[in-house]
Amino acid sequence: MSMTAQRITAMPVAEIPDGPAAPPAPQRNRNRRRRREYMLFALFALPNLALIAVFAYWPVIGNAYLSLTRWDMIAPSPTFIGLDNYINLFTDPSFLRVLRITAVWVVAVVGASLLGGLALALLFTTKTRGRSAVSALAFSPHILSGAAVAAIWLFLFDPNYGLSRAFFSVLGFGSPHWTTTSQWALPALIIVSIWKGVGFVAIVYLSALQSLPEDVLEAARLDGANRWQVFRYIKLPLLSPTTMFLMVTQVIGAFQSFDVIAMMTSGGPAESTTTLSWFIYNEGFRQFKAGSAAAGAMIMFVMLMVVTVVQMRFVEKKVHYS
Amino acid sequence: MTTTTGSRPSTDTPSTPAPRARKFRIRSVGGMLGLTVVGIVFLLPFYWMFSSAFKPEGEIYRWPLQWIPSTIVFDHFARAWEAVPFAQFFVNSLIVTAAGSTLKVLLAVFSAYAFAFLRFPGKKIVFLAVLGALMVPGHVTLLINYMTIGNLGLINTYAGIFLPGLASAFGTFLLRQHFLALPKEVLEAAELDGCGHVRRLVYFVLPMSKPAVVTVALIAVIDEWNDFIWPLLVTNTLQARTLPIGLMFLKETEGVDQWGPIMAGTVLVILPMLLLFLFAQRYIVAGLAGAAVRR
Numbered sequence: 001m002s003m004t005a006q007r008i009t010a011m012p013v014a015e016i017p018d019g020p021a022a023p024p025a026p027q028r029n030r031n032r033r034r035r036r037e038y039m040l041f042a043l044f045a046l047p048n049l050a051l052i053a054v055f056a057y058w059p060v061i062g063n064a065y066l067s068l069t070r071w072d073m074i075a076p077s078p079t080f081i082g083l084d085n086y087i088n089l090f091t092d093p094s095f096l097r098v099l100r101i102t103a104v105w106v107v108a109v110v111g112a113s114l115l116g117g118l119a120l121a122l123l124f125t126t127k128t129r130g131r132s133a134v135s136a137l138a139f140s141p142h143i144l145s146g147a148a149v150a151a152i153w154l155f156l157f158d159p160n161y162g163l164s165r166a167f168f169s170v171l172g173f174g175s176p177h178w179t180t181t182s183q184w185a186l187p188a189l190i191i192v193s194i195w196k197g198v199g200f201v202a203i204v205y206l207s208a209l210q211s212l213p214e215d216v217l218e219a220a221r222l223d224g225a226n227r228w229q230v231f232r233y234i235k236l237p238l239l240s241p242t243t244m245f246l247m248v249t250q251v252i253g254a255f256q257s258f259d260v261i262a263m264m265t266s267g268g269p270a271e272s273t274t275t276l277s278w279f280i281y282n283e284g285f286r287q288f289k290a291g292s293a294a295a296g297a298m299i300m301f302v303m304l305m306v307v308t309v310v311q312m313r314f315v316e317k318k319v320h321y322s
Numbered sequence: 323m324t325t326t327t328g329s330r331p332s333t334d335t336p337s338t339p340a341p342r343a344r345k346f347r348i349r350s351v352g353g354m355l356g357l358t359v360v361g362i363v364f365l366l367p368f369y370w371m372f373s374s375a376f377k378p379e380g381e382i383y384r385w386p387l388q389w390i391p392s393t394i395v396f397d398h399f400a401r402a403w404e405a406v407p408f409a410q411f412f413v414n415s416l417i418v419t420a421a422g423s424t425l426k427v428l429l430a431v432f433s434a435y436a437f438a439f440l441r442f443p444g445k446k447i448v449f450l451a452v453l454g455a456l457m458v459p460g461h462v463t464l465l466i467n468y469m470t471i472g473n474l475g476l477i478n479t480y481a482g483i484f485l486p487g488l489a490s491a492f493g494t495f496l497l498r499q500h501f502l503a504l505p506k507e508v509l510e511a512a513e514l515d516g517c518g519h520v521r522r523l524v525y526f527v528l529p530m531s532k533p534a535v536v537t538v539a540l541i542a543v544i545d546e547w548n549d550f551i552w553p554l555l556v557t558n559t560l561q562a563r564t565l566p567i568g569l570m571f572l573k574e575t576e577g578v579d580q581w582g583p584i585m586a587g588t589v590l591v592i593l594p595m596l597l598l599f600l601f602a603q604r605y606i607v608a609g610l611a612g613a614a615v616r617r
Contacts, residue, residue: 034441037440037441037442037519038440038441038442038443040436040440040519041436041440041441041442041445042442044432044433044435044436044440045432045433045436045437045442045448047429047432047433048429048430048432048433048452048489048490048494049433049448049451049452051429051485051486051488051489052451052452052455052489052491054470055463055467055470055485055486055487055488055489056455056458056463056489056491057451057454057455057458058466058470059458059462059463059464059465059466059467059470060458060462060463062465062466062469063462063463063465063466066465066466120360123353123356123357123360126350126352126353126356127350127353128350128353128354128357130357130361131353131357133361134357134360134361134364136599136603136607137361137364137365138360138364139607140364140596140599141364142610143544143548143595143598143599143606143610144548144592144595144596145547145548145550145565145566145569145591145592145595146548146550146566147548147550147566147567147569147570147591148566148569148588148591148592149592151569151573151584151585151587151588152367152368152370152371152585152588153367154573154584155370155371155374155581155584155585156367156370158581161382161383161385161581163366163370163387165385166386166387195363195364195367199364200610200611203607203610203611204611206611207611252459255459255461256459256460256461258461258550258551259548259550259551259566262550262551262554262570263569263570263573277461280461280464281464281551284464284465285468285555290465293465294465297461297462297464297465298462300459300461300462301458301459301462304457304459305457308457
């Protein structure tokens with residue numbers, strides 16, 4: 001096809017060099033170059049795009065369908081049952097308990113990490129020697145295996161041989177049986193999760209604090225604002241986009257956190273630490289109720305979607321504030 | 323205006339510096355105290371893990387606590403090795419991490435270059451689709467990805483462990499941002515000299531983007547090494563497990579209060595990432611925290 005195109009345009013170009021038919025030669029060149037660029041784009045981007053399609057988008061569609069079926073993962077194919085899984089879940093008191101535990105878990109972990117992280121960041125801005133070493137130390141659990149961090153804390157929490165016994169004996173108490181009693185297991189997991197994540201929050205807040213516009217802070221100080229007022233009325237509002245971002249990423253992380261729970265309590269005792277994340281795993285891969293697990297996953301998906309959209313709205317509104 | 327400047331210590335009477343200095347001292351003492359407490363809270367668990375991994379067995383279960391081991395022993399490592407195939411776990415983790423993160427970085431580099439410098443109809447929409455993948459929570463993909471990997475016959479294989487994680491939305495996003503900020507003149511000059519896209523990528527874009535590529539690579543290594551739920555699902559033989567899963571099995575086979583071997587295993591899982599953090603802290607912190615602030 002390109003051969004005939006060449007022959008047609010070749011003649012006029014030779015005969016009337018300045019005529020209206022002249023442009024085709026460079027244009028043809030440009031077309032060919034553009035097509036080669038498209039090919040190269042496909043070559044470079046397609047593997048990644050294909051993987052994203054197969055392992056990120058397709059699962060959402062497949063999972064949505066699976067949530068409308070009953071399937072034990074052994075039968076050749078799932079049976080369509082409509083919304084039964086959702087109806088069963090929302091009328092099951094034990095699933096409502098899972099949602100309550102998840103809410104407590106997310107609010108406690110995210111709330112404490114954000115407050116603690118901000119406090120740590122303010123501590124790290126004081127010009128005390130050793131602050132960069134301590135901030136690096138506090139950050140380090142964030143990049144470590146949750147299972148390994150959980151193993152360390154399982155030992156620390158041991159009421160007979162762990163540091164917990166030493167700590168509580170100083171106060172004159174015996175150590176709580178952290179991971180084996182249902183009133184202490186969730187607090188234990190929350191403590192570990194905060195210990196693992198608060199340093200990351202602190203570092204993000206720290207770099208946001210350090211990039212605040214110095215002239216605005218100076219102007220407030222010259223107007224007689226004290227340190228608390230500068231913090232409350234200038235810094236905190238200027239930090240709100242960072243706070244919002246952290247809140248969303250931490251909520252997403254807390255909803256999905258799994259390794260700490262798997263290592264420390266396996267959802268127990270008496271299902272007192274069964275969050276939505278553990279529920280999905282347990283329902284799907286230990287009870288082999290794929291449809292019900294998929295419905296649980298869809299519920300999580302919708303909740304996280306709502307969180308993300310609310311954050312986007314908030315950022316849009318706040319964007320011209322700073 | 324005049325009153326506020328008047329109250330500043332440098333211009334006023336000599337009596338003002340004194341309370342300020344005291345206030346400063348109180349604040350720095352408070353800072354010291356705070357830093358010490360925070361330091362202890364974060365150091366103590368690490369100290370306890372390391373010291374218990376090398377303590378003689380009897381000293382782990384002593385009351386009052388034995389803070390400093392009397393000698394250093396390696397019994398716990400030997401015990402952990404006997405209980406579960408730790409060497410195999412280590413090799414598995416090493417291979418999965420090396421292969422997975424290398425491929426992930428390559429995919430991210432090439433697709434970031436494509437999105438930054440190559441024309442394609444509807445490129446913006448395609449890029450939005452890439453970013454949209456960031457909003458899909460991993461937990462929602464577990465069941466279907468398990469079925470996909472099963473259908474591909476990749477259960478209990480290295481590829482089965484790292485394949486679903488290769489798609490790199492975050493890395494593509496980060497590198498594209500970086501590529502777009504590179505000096506255009508250099509790339510234009512290279513183009514005029516007849517450099518094709520591949521050579522421009524290898525000889526100009528990559529050398530100028532070393533920190534960003536290193537950051538993406540380090541984050542990929544950390545994610546791959548620590549990954550838990552996915553390797554737990556796609557492996558079901560002891561020989562195919564990675565280290566974090568192996569640690570859980572060690573805990574289950576040894577029983578909950580065999581702390582010596584469990585801490586020895588924990589050291590093995592944690593130490594490589596701790597060393598990586600020690601040497602590449604700047605890149606890791608900048609990558610993980612910096613990406614957050616720039617939003």
